[in-house]
Structures are given as structure tokens and as C-alpha cells.
Amino acid sequence: MPASKTIAAGQVPCPSCGARLGGREGCQSAFDQLSAEAWTSPGRGALHNLVVDTYAMQHVEEYGRSPKSYAAHLTALCCGVEHAADQKLYWAISRWLDGSAAVGKPPLITRRGGLTIADVYAAAREDAYADLVRRWAREVWAAYADQQKLARTWLDAVRAHMTSAGFRGKS
Ligand SMILES: [Zn+2]
Numbered sequence: 001m002p003a004s005k006t007i008a009a010g011q012v013p014c015p016s017c018g019a020r021l022g023g024r025e026g027c028q029s030a031f032d033q034l035s036a037e038a039w040t041s042p043g044r045g046a047l048h049n050l051v052v053d054t055y056a057m058q059h060v061e062e063y064g065r066s067p068k069s070y071a072a073h074l075t076a077l078c079c080g081v082e083h084a085a086d087q088k089l090y091w092a093i094s095r096w097l098d099g100s101a102a103v104g105k106p107p108l109i110t111r112r113g114g115l116t117i118a119d120v121y122a123a124a125r126e127d128a129y130a131d132l133v134r135r136w137a138r139e140v141w142a143a144y145a146d147q148q149k150l151a152r153t154w155l156d157a158v159r160a161h162m163t164s165a166g167f168r169g170k171s
Contacts, residue, residue, distance in 0.1 A: 012026070014026070014027035014116070016058060016059040016060075016061060016062075016112075017058035017059060017112060017113075017116045017117065018116055019116035019117050019118035020118060021117070021118050021121070027059075027116075027117060027118075030117050030118065030121045031051075031055050031117055033121075034048075034051055034117070034120070034121065035048070035051075035052075038051070041126065043126050043129070043130060044126070044129065047129075047130055047133045047134075049076065049080060049090065050077075050080040050081075050084075050133055050134070050137050051120070051133055052073075053073045053076040053077040053080055053137075054077060054080075054133070054136055054137045054140050055117055056073035056077075057073050057074060057077050057112065057140050057144065058112045058113065058116065058117075058140055060073075060108055061108070064105070064108075066105075067103050067104055067105035068097050068101075068103060070103075070105045070106075071097060071101075071103040071105070071154055072093060072094060072097050074144065074147060074150075074151045074154070075093050075151050075154040075155055075158065076090060076093050077137065077140065077141055077144070077151070078141070078148065078151035078152060078154075078155055079093065079155060080137060081137050081138055081141045082141075082152075083155075088162070089155070089158065089159065089162070092158050092159075092161065092162045093155075093158050095161065095162075095165070096157060096158040096161040096162075099161065101157065101161070103154065106146075106147050106150060109143065109144065109146070109147075111143055112140060112143050112144075113136070113139035113140040113142065113143040114139055115132075115135060115136040115139045115140075116136070117136075119132055119136060120132045120133055120136050
């Protein structure tokens with residue numbers, strides 16, 4: 001990142017998502033802190049899968065290295081945004097990928113949404129947090145417009161796998 005040394009540490013943008021929390025490292029510690037806080041309240045806990053998948057799709061260099069991990073997060077983000085209440089479908093994604101699912105990794109995109117973890121991290125109140133997480137997820141999902149069709153195809157494969165496996169879900 002050129003010129004970042006002249007900027008205060010907190011202003012250095014994350015090279016993956018652009019959050020100004022102190023480069024990639026500061027961005028990661030914000031994510032780690034939100035992950036820890038997810039255990040402190042049921043409201044935050046219920047949203048945490050969406051936080052993880054949204055964050056992962058803004059940091060695919062690390063979280064989407066293998067085709068299966070990329071597919072896992074993209075499909076999960078699709079599920080989290082378009083089928084938010086369907087927990088059975090959500091948990092079936094990893095079961096599908098553990099099997100013989102063959103997935104190819106699409107090219108990485110560079111513009112990954114205007115909102116980042118910095119916006120969510122700044123939320124002071126619980127209700128504001130939930131709203132911001134959903135907006136952040138929708139923004140990132142929208143940034144993946146070119147891959148939404150592929151993600152829906154994968155989600156269809158997950159449904160087919162659930163049916164064929166007699167999947168009963170995970171509580
Ligand atoms: Zn970042």
C-alpha cells in the first residue's frame with residue numbers, strides 16, 4: 001500500500017476491504033473482537049454466521065483460497081441474504097461441500113462493497129448492530145452481482161443434496 005506510512009495507524013486502509021482500522025491487521029482484530037462478542041449476546045450470536053460470511057467475501061485472499069472455501073462462503077452469503085431464516089439450508093452447505101461436490105473458483109473481484117467491518121464495529125447499540133450487519137451483508141452480496149447466479153446454482157445443489165441424503169438438519 002503506497003503512502004500509508006504517512007497516515008496515522010488508524011487511517012491505513014485494509015488492502016482487502018478498505019476499512020480504515022489500521023491495515024489488514026487492524027481489520028482482523030476488529031473481526032476477532034466481534035467474533036468474541038458474538039458469545040456475549042444471543043442477538044449478536046444469531047447474526048454471527050452472516051458476519052463471518054460477509055467478512056470472508058471481503059477477504060477472499062485468505063478465506064477463499066481453496067475453491068471449496070470460496071464456494072462455502074459465497075453460498076452461505078447467498079443463503080444469509082436471500083434465505084435469512086433458513087438455518088437448515090445454511091448448515092447443509094458445509095455438508096454438501098464435505099461430500100463430492102465439484103466447485104470451480106470464480107475470479108476474485110476487487111470492489112467488494114462500500115460498507116466494511118469498520119461500519120459495523122462502530123455500532124453502539126444492539127439494534128443498530130443488527131441493522132448494520134444486514135446492510136453490510138446486502139452491500140457485499142450486491143458487489144458479487146456477477147456471481148449471484150452461480151451461488152444460487154450451488155444453493156440448489158445443496159437443496160438436492162439435503163433431499164438425497166435425507167438430511168434432518170442440525171439444531
Ligand atoms: Zn479488511
